[in-house]
Amino acid sequence: MKILVVGGAGYVGSHTVRLLQSQGHEVWVFDNFSRGHRESVPSRCLIEGNLTDRALLIEVMRDKEIDAVMHFAAFALVGESVQHPAMYYQNNVSATFELLEAMRSVGVWRFVFSSTTATYGQPEKMPISEDTPQNPINPYGFTKLVVERALEDYAHAYGFGVAALRYFNASGAAADGTIGEDHDPESHLIPIVLQVALGQRPNVSIFGNDYPTPDGTCIRDYIHVDDLASAHLAALMKLQPNSVLQMNLGTGVGHSVLQVVEACRKVTGHPIPTVDAPRREGDPACLIADSTKAQRELQWKPKYVAIEDIVSTAWKWHQSHPRGYAS
Template identity: 55%
Template sequence: MKVLVIGGAGYIGSHCVRQLVLAGHEPVVMDNLVFGHRDAVSPEIPFHEVDLGDREAVAKILRQESIELVMHFAAFAYVGESVEDPLKYYENNVGKTISLLQAMRDAGVDRFVFSSTCASYGIPESMPMTESLPQNPINPYGQTKLDVERILKACAKAYGLSSASFRYFNAAGAADDGTIGEDHDPETHLIPLAIWAAQGKRDKLTVFGDDYDTPDGTCLRDYIHIDDLSRAHIAVFDKLKKPGQSLFYNLGTGKPVSVMEIIKAVEEVTGLNVPYEMGERRAGDPPALYADSSKAQAELGWTPQFMDIKETIATAWKWHKSHPGGFDN
């Protein structure tokens, strides 16, 4: 299948491109390179440096490349920034996604896979988190993702668009061959920050709170390997053959890991010490967030392969050790 991967030079998008190739599909990448890296995409993959909001240019790509399905990974995703500058997030994450959906209608493309987030649930009522929980986002980032989910439901009824929205937990790790991995600026994810502290690229890691109602007092989160995440997106393709589908899935391992457990695992995998300090709690940080992904497993025949956090960290370590400067190495 010919698949347009928007944001395909970013962390999740580039790994999904790699999995598409391994699964026998033909990816085409579109990225404006604001956050993406051209070197994250093989030169053999067709690449278009185009902005998500350029409706005419996107429609032209869809037609010229004979695209059958679109995957969208091009949202802004910094929670704190979304609070400080919500209009930036609504413009890109909602407004430009509307432009993309209009371009798809212009070009007659009616299958769509959307990168959503567990942040759309806000503070969850229960654990583990199922798709039936109320969605009450507590920040503009989560709200923009929920807004797009609602737009997709409306488009299914009005136009017969078939879509799948995946609500991610914490994407982690890197390609097992070490060729691509996580390279954000700024970096906010715990595993790369812990590795950087171990490498001496930063003085120390800050742990935000150690007085939560959890076994060791630090927050529990669900870390899903980037390749497991990517494979789920491909597993849904057959479900989108029928017009008017609106599918929603949580993607996680269901196996929560604490901040301190991550630190210890990074030390074991790397053989290095992770210097850290205890800081104050961050506003809005729930004690625990982890997924019930049984719906995705049952309906898509998908099962996460990386269930041991050390295996996930080992792939991240392989990337960071061989690319200390990221893609600018």
């Protein structure tokens, strides 16, 4: 296929681009590089632009004879979405509609969308299955849910085939250490812990040690970025006109903050000191995926389940790129 990957220079996008190219697909990356990195994808496939530019999107899709679109171009910081909701509604919702309308103008109907567990809010039951009520508690989660609902309507009214893939905690890096996670500011636990091992931070803050979990710290489901990429490809291959796929992507295994820190100590050989800090508002005690549906319908299964294996790939990236892509 000829695939347009919007936000393809970002973390999950760049790993998906690499997988798609390895499978023989012709890939074009559309990105404004506000948060992505040019160095993460081959320069020959880069197209610089904004999703709000419908005319450019139409031109690109026609010129490149695009068959399918993958969308990784959302802003994804919960705290930022609370502080700057207008920015999130503009980028995550309005710009996405420009993309969908460009697709409709050209006749491209296959669409794979990066969604999020944040659409569920604070679910009462674990693990989280797709029939869990979606009640987002922040603008980020709500903007993703708005798009999910719109995709259902586009599928039914306009013949789109869509997949909304709800991520749990994306983590890890390419096994060869050549591409990985590079955010500014960094908000994900594993790279923050590894920055301590690199001497870039003095310690790791543990935000709450009195949750109703075995060690008192929050539990999350960490899914390797390459496993996310393979699920996107599997979903794309599954799409049919007028179809809607909505699936959770996780391992089904939860690890606490302290377990992640301990895994990083084991992998890096560094002591990695921690300090206790107050709870962060809105942090659920436990979030674990039930990804049975994705495994059954996509014939997909995560390759990385052990947290040490995930951390090892991240550590290889951070050692070789201590300043991220600027290294």
